[in-house]
Amino acid sequence: MKINCDTLCYLENDRGEYLMLHRVKKEKDINKDKWIGVGGGCEAGESPEECICREVREETGLTLTDYRLRGLLTFLIDGELEYSFLYTATGWTGEMRTDCDEGVLEWVSKDRVRDLPLWEGDKLFFRLLEEGRPFFSLKLTYERDVLTAAHLDGVELAM
Numbered sequence: 001m002k003i004n005c006d007t008l009c010y011l012e013n014d015r016g017e018y019l020m021l022h023r024v025k026k027e028k029d030i031n032k033d034k035w036i037g038v039g040g041g042c043e044a045g046e047s048p049e050e051c052i053c054r055e056v057r058e059e060t061g062l063t064l065t066d067y068r069l070r071g072l073l074t075f076l077i078d079g080e081l082e083y084s085f086l087y088t089a090t091g092w093t094g095e096m097r098t099d100c101d102e103g104v105l106e107w108v109s110k111d112r113v114r115d116l117p118l119w120e121g122d123k124l125f126f127r128l129l130e131e132g133r134p135f136f137s138l139k140l141t142y143e144r145d146v147l148t149a150a151h152l153d154g155v156e157l158a159m
Contacts, residue, residue, distance in 0.1 A: 001081055007052040008039040009067065009087040010129070011060075017107040019096075020116070021059065024103045030077075035108070035116040039084075048085040056089070059100050066091025070129060074139040075121075086125060120147035124157070 011019035021038050023031040038059045042051040053064050067089035075082040096105065108116065110130070114123050121140035128136050141149040150157040 004082040010037040022104040061097035062092040071136045
């Protein structure tokens with residue numbers, strides 16, 4: 001079984017918005033047409049912190065100055081395992097890019113996020129972020145893009 005490791009970050013501004021990435025630019029993209037955070041795969045020898053700082057800079061042009069690890073997401077997608085380190089950030093420097101190779105960057109009001117085309121599991125971790133949980137482990141099992149099981153801190157959630 002192949003195991004992937006990546007990072008995901010939601011930048012939060014003082015207007016109650018998350019920076020979201022609408023994945024519309026790549027044809028062969030598991031996230032095609034979905035709204036997600038910024039981030040990506042860890043490179044060889046790279047820590048999750050190094051990865052998220054690099055990925056945010058590459059995708060947005062911004063340099064993170066205040067960010068924290070909020071959760072560990074375990075994805076089991078059609079038998080493939082992926083670990084994703086979930087961050088939120090409230091501080092950065094630089095000018096945001098207007099163009100991103102991955103899709104379109106847009107600030108979205110937190111109360112509107114769950115109305116966007118998201119993965120079903122993303123709605124679960126957004127709820128946990130809203131609740132202010134300091135850290136959580138969320139395992140999400142998908143079969144053909146359908147969420148079939150979810151476990152929070154080792155306990156199965158009703159689906």
